[in-house]
Amino acid sequence: xxxxxxxxxxxxARLPRVLEWLEVAQPDVLAxxxxxxxxxxxxxxxxxxxxxxxxxxxxxxxxxVALLSRVGLEDVTRNLPTQPEFEGSIEPRAIGATCSxxxxxSVYVPNGREVDHAHYxxxxxxxxxxxxxxxxxxxxxxxxxxxxxxxxxxxxTDADVWDISAFANSTHVTEPERAKLRDLEAxxxxxxxxxxxxxxxxxxxxxxxxxxxxxKGMRIDLIYGNARLTDCVTxxxxxxxxxxGKGASxxxxxxIDISL
Numbered sequence: 001x002x003x004x005x006x007x008x009x010x011x012x013a014r015l016p017r018v019l020e021w022l023e024v025a026q027p028d029v030l031a032x033x034x035x036x037x038x039x040x041x042x043x044x045x046x047x048x049x050x051x052x053x054x055x056x057x058x059x060x061x062x063x064x065v066a067l068l069s070r071v072g073l074e075d076v077t078r079n080l081p082t083q084p085e086f087e088g089s090i091e092p093r094a095i096g097a098t099c100s101x102x103x104x105x106s107v108y109v110p111n112g113r114e115v116d117h118a119h120y121x122x123x124x125x126x127x128x129x130x131x132x133x134x135x136x137x138x139x140x141x142x143x144x145x146x147x148x149x150x151x152x153x154x155x156x157t158d159a160d161v162w163d164i165s166a167f168a169n170s171t172h173v174t175e176p177e178r179a180k181l182r183d184l185e186a187x188x189x190x191x192x193x194x195x196x197x198x199x200x201x202x203x204x205x206x207x208x209x210x211x212x213x214x215x216k217g218m219r220i221d222l223i224y225g226n227a228r229l230t231d232c233v234t235x236x237x238x239x240x241x242x243x244x245g246k247g248a249s250x251x252x253x254x255x256i257d258i259s260l
Contacts (some may be wrong), residue, residue, distance in 0.1 A: 005149040007251035014060035031106030035064025071100035112171035127180035147225035160219035
């Protein structure tokens with residue numbers, strides 16, 4: 001079974017490339033982030049033509065998440081149970097479903113903006129809600145394979161950014177943020193893709209200043225799973241080819257193969 005995650009940075013702008021990638025990569029489940037469209041505007045028919053069901057959550061602005069599956073979508077859950085608000089609203093940043101017996105969550109974690117911004121505090125609170133959801137779901141189904149995949153907006157280590165000195169006083173690399181990843185590990189989640197399988201680790205390159213061409217990347221698109229899932233991983237890769245060319249997202253897909 002193949003599971004992937006991809007921040008597409010607008011499903012409308014990226015639809016031809018996503019459809020082409022689905023045909024080539026053949027994932028059974030694709031977690032999508034940054035839809036940038038309302039649920040009613042998601043191109044359901046185009047995905048159905050390739051054999052995918054879709055569960056989506058979006059409000060037409062810059063957020064939005066979805067799960068595409070050709071192995072079933074059951075028990076769909078929209079938003080985290082204790083998800084905090086930002087500026088008075090619950091942002092569409094998390095959607096979960098059971099796909100062929102595997103519980104999969106697609107998440108688009110808040111960026112944080114700046115360390116002294118209210119969005120940074122919101123980001124840390126959002127991670128607490130993510131942890132609480134994972135604790136509850138894994139306790140309810142301890143024998144079920146479970147994974148949270150998506151744009152975590154944190155680089156786990158200094159080696160996961162192109163030049164740590166360029167990130168002084170910046171989000172994505174601070175100790176409080178990285179501590180939230182350790183909180184996930186403390187409840188039994190493991191990052192699925194070991195560095196040995198990835199080659200160059202980056203999954204995101206800024207459009208500005210020829211970030212991709214100059215290798216100025218970050219590894220922020222992550223896959224965490226419980227032992228039931230991670231023990232069954234047979235392969236993994238970051239699809240750099242999908243980041244190349246005109247009209248690409250600023251993120252590359254991250255893919256794992258598992259054999260349960």
